[in-house]
Every structure is written in C-alpha cells, then in structure tokens.
Amino acid sequence: MAVEMVMPKLGMAMKEGMVSNWRKEAGDPVSKGEIVADINSEKIEMEIEAPADGIILEIVVPAGQGVPPGTVICRIGSPDEQVIGAAAAAPEAKAHIAEAAVAAVAEPAPSPSPALRKKGESKISPVARKMAEAAGIDIESIAGTGPQGRITKEDVERAIAKLSAAPSPAVESGPVTPPAAGGEQVEQTPVSGIRKVIATRMLDSMRSSAQLTLTLKADVTGLVALQKPVSETVQKQYDVKLTITDFIARAVVLSLMQHKQMNSAYIDERIHTFGYVHLGMAVALDNGLVVPVIRHAEKLSLLELARGLKSLAQRARSGQLGSEEMQGSTFTVTNLGAYGIEHFTPILNPPEAGILGVGAVQDTPVFIGEEVQRRSLLPLSLTFDHRVLDGAPAAEFLRTIKQHLEDPYRLVL
Template identity: 60%
Template structure:
C-alpha cells in the first residue's frame, strides 16, 4: 500500500509550508531516510526524508506552492500501484441561484467543463494561462478527466500567437538594428526569501531610519581575548570571540540607554524591561535571526554559549519559528566578508540594529607616536521616531567605551 509523505509542521505558529525543490521525480526509486524534497516555512528550511523504501508514484504539490501542514505532498509505493488521489484545482465563481446547472455533452470528446465557471486545471497551467491572458474555458484539456495541463496551455499560446500575427507587409528599405535577446530564469519568491523581502520593504516604508558610523579601537579587547582563551577553553569548553564581547557590550549599553531597547507601536514607545538579543545568521537561503532571550541576565560565558548554540541549530535547520520571535535589538555581523561600514535595516518593530564590520590593523597616533592598532567599524541604524541623533550617538559611545575597556565587561 502506498505511503503518504506529508508537509511537516515546522513550529507551532506555522500555517503554511512550501516545497522549495524536489530531489526526486515520479518513477524514481528512493531508500528509507533518503532526502526527497526540501520544504520551508517563513524562516526555516529542512529536508524531507522518505519514510520507506519504494518508488515515487505521484507528486501532489509542485515546487513553489504553499500548503498547510499535514497536506500530502507525494506518495511512495510499489511501481504500477494505483493511486486514487488526483490533484484538481477548481476555479469557480459563486452560483447565485440554487438550481441544477445542465452539463454540456459532446459525442466526440470529453469536455473539460463540469458547470459554467469551473474548470479542471493544474496549478502550473493556471499560472501560465493567467500570464498569457488566456480564457481557460476555451482551452481543451488532454489530461485525465479533461484536466488542462501545462502542454495544453503552451499549445494554446502558440495558436493564439499565430492567429494574432498580421499579414506580412511589402518589403521596404528600412534598416532596423536588431535588439539582443536577453535570456532569463524566473525564480518564484517564496519561503525565507519572500518573508525577508516583505519585512525589509515594510521596515523601510513604516519607520524613519537613520544610520551613523563609529570606529572602535579593540586592540586591548583582542589582547584580553587571547590571554583568557586557554582558561575559558579548559574551564568552560568554549572560545570567546570578538562577536561575544560585542554582544555583551550591546546588552550592557541597552541597560543604560532604555530608549534603544524599545519599539514604536500604535503611536506609542514601548520600553522593554528585558533585553532579548537577536543575532543575525546568514544561511544559503537567506538571513535568519535567532533570539537570545533575557540576554541581560546572562554572563559573558553564558551569552557566548547561547549565541553559538542558536547559530549552529539555525544552520542545521533545527531552530523553531518561536525561537526567532520577540527580539528587542539585533546585531548583524558582516566582518567575515571583509565589509567595513554598511547600512543595516531595522528588524521591525525594533528601534535599533548594530552592524559590525571587519577588524583592520592600521597606524594610529598615540600622542606623538604611531602605533599599530586594531580598529573595528560599527554601523548603528535607529528609528528617528523614537529618539534623536544625540541619544543614539550616546548609546554607540557607551558600546565603544565597553569595547575599548573590555575588563569592565568582566567585573
């Protein structure tokens, strides 16, 4: 008997999942535990493994289509096994009168209509027809039960173009420069990419964002990091990074500058009592922001461990939607990519986000002498509706103070 493979539920808040890509096609053999597809919700993407050994008999959800959790996305069984489930998408208009509607009959072929305004058509074929502005009721379906397939729509588009082609005019002596044909591949915007696109657009549209930059001398911090590395490793089996110290400095600074740890909602400024720190993690499919809850109650070592744990689980696709909600301030680090200053976009409805660049060693005057110092660039984006430039600069100066006097973060 065929086995159903269903859309998994990726977190309690998940309402819809999307098939990103099918690794198998109908007729392909699969082994138990073998990845057959990648699916995603808003900010999580995982591989769906085959629950049993067999053959892919039917794929019921195409790539790029969203369905609720628990929906059957494919069947696995024995070759030649009969599957009764059929994907049918119905396009209908409301019937005003509760009367029986006669079904037109045809002796030569099976019609695709069941009643006026309702047509059997595959999701891909429907999108193609809509893009070409074709009346699907005039397209003959060659699929099972008269269902309109992608090939039927392609043929209808071809015929439509031939009918619309005007008669060839008489040749004239006009030289027209040929335009280059630009080939392109269309990629559906779904899953993580769709959520990021919507949230970033809404963030810029619904807030007054301003970015300021500052350089921080982290020479002493790096020295402290190296001096404590062996002790931290042996005692806590951990390694403190510059990012860990930055996160600690931000948390301490937010406690001193409460307006930065806030949100602008419904015309009011909501000051948060706790610091829930968002740490942006770059994945192949897009950016996710796991949240370190109650970061203000964590020591430097505890904060470092939480950051590494969340980042690792996010990269493995094991973090839930709930663990990426409720941040009050976010840190985004592009230093590993060699970026200096950049303009981070607010993770709405937060008031601030700190962009971290790459540490560079440069010559710096110390009195009359030139010394080699390690300089860290920081970029703070804040919501100007909540606070002005001066208090925002004050917050950034406090972060700078902690980083340039790192021993204060250990006391």
C-alpha cells in the first residue's frame, strides 16, 4: 500500500507551506530517511525525508506551490503498485490546490468580467487584498480565477506584473532583454523560498509605511572596557559569553520601556502600543535572513537576554526554529558591524514602528575638552514609521539608547 508524504506543520501559526525543490522525480527509487524535497514556510526552510523504502509513485504538489499543512505532497510505494487517490487531502486543502492550479495556467479560463460584478462584491483573500492595496490597484478591476470568482494572490501578482510591464508613453515599447556583452551568457535564478518571502515583505514594507532614518554615534569606550572582564567572568561561571550586541539589546529594551511610542505597530489605521517588549534580532543565514524573537525581554536580565539570544541564533542557523518563534516582535535590531559597515538604512519589519541598525565600532580621535583622545564610537541607525511618531520623539529614543550605552554599568544592574 502506498505511503503518503504530507506537508508537515512547521509551527503552530503555520497556515501554508511550499515545496521549494524536489530532489527526486516520479519513478525514482528512495530509501527510508533519504532526503526527497526541500520545503519552506514563512522564513523557515527544511529538508523532508522519505518515510519508507520504495519508488516515487506520484508527485502531487509541484515545486513552487503552496499548500496547507497535512496536504499530501507525494506518494511512495512498490513499482507495480497503482496510485489510488482515495486518501485525499482535507477539503480545504483540495480547494487550495485547485485554486493554485488554476492560477498557474498561462491563459486562465474565462472568469466573470469585473464589469459584471457589483461594486463591493469582489471576493478576495486577505493576503491578496493587502497586496492590491499596497500596489494601488482597484480590486474591482481584477478578474478572480479562484473558486466562485475569488481573487487570489496570483491574480494580484499578474495584475501587478501587467501594470509594471505597461510601457511608458515616452518610451517605445519592445521586448526587454538583459544587457550582455560579447555573447556572454546571463544566469537567471528563479526567486523562491526564503528569498521570495524576504523580497515580498521588504517591498510591502517600503510601499505601506512612511520610513525615515536617523543616525548618530555612541561613545562606547567604557562599554568596550567593561565588556571584556565581565564577559570572562560570566563565561567561567555561567558558560555564556557576553558580547557588545547583548549590551546593545539590553539598552534597546530599557529605552523601549522609557519610550513606549516606539514600541508600537501601525495596524488597520490604528496605532497599537505594547506594554511588553518582544525583541526581534536579525540573523543572517546562507540563504536569507530570519528574525527570531525574544519574548518579554523587559523581564530578562542582561545574562538571561544574552543566553536567549544565543540559543535562538544557534537554532536559527541549524534550521530548528518554529515559525511561532519568528512572529510577534514589537521592535527589531539588525547588526552589520561584523562586515565593517558603519551607518546604513534598515528597512522596517512590518508592522513594527522601528528598527535599529548597528554598525562597526570605530576607534576615532575625539576632542574631550581641549585634549584629543582615542575613543570607540558605535554607529547607530534608527528607521521609524513616521505615521506612528515624529522625528523628535524618535530622536529622543535614539538618544536614550546612546545614554545607556555610554553609561554601561546601568545595563548590568
């Protein structure tokens, strides 16, 4: 009897997963435990193994298609076995697959003309509605290809593509080809998986918020001098290495509790201000970027915060994070100091009102009174949503972080 492989549930909040790559084809032999496909959901990507020996009888879900968890994605059995589709996916999974299949056809079957629908009667998924609003497209002008004329994400993507492809009145229309010289070939890589998620979220962030970035430098000479001996002591006693990033995270948490307006989100024309701090810390991976979340960071000491950050970072790099561990942050910190970057412009992690970019510590000659001293300066870049707060309170928040970093003993207490 054929064994069914299903889309696993990678986290409690997971609603959809996608097969980003099939490593086997129908008819290929597989062994139990052998990697068959790569799957992803939101920003989690993992490999999925064959549950039994046999051959791939049928690949049900093609690469690049999203389906709900629990959906059958392929069947494995013996060479002489016939595929029986009795064990089908749940009704909602079937509808989802059918919807995606219709949307994938190059020339979709005729659907009800937008003109035949009464205004306000368009059926549209929440994700599709958000995409259309961000792109400034009237949903009444989109022909839905989903069940009963429902407008899907793919319908909106096609509408956006048509809008982008429309030639400018001042430019002669014609085929667009990538530049190449001397017959050199151009490598094209399909955007999928984590890269596609990041691309979509970042573009949505820029389109849907009023972003402004402020920069300054904090004198962390005292912090650098304190961090080394404290880190050695803590590592010997608690097996945790305290880094400058840990102190910065602690300074951010304390500052958010003082300036709660920055600890906010702009959602559905309302400003949601949180009484707790769920701190997101960006972690770079080989194939993208993830943002694990330290929940209730305001309740943690410097040592507890450092331990939590390191645990999340390690599990992120090994692909062991659940999707719920990357959701719900109220503010994000991203650090490019290891790459020698000074100031940069971080992009908001929606719907958050702020994100702090951290650069590399630079030893610089600075006038202290009439004397020139060697000081360690840390570049900080704060991007904030101008819909939530103005420049002055954002500057006060950034200045508070600077004050905490320049008086590091208060971070240890």
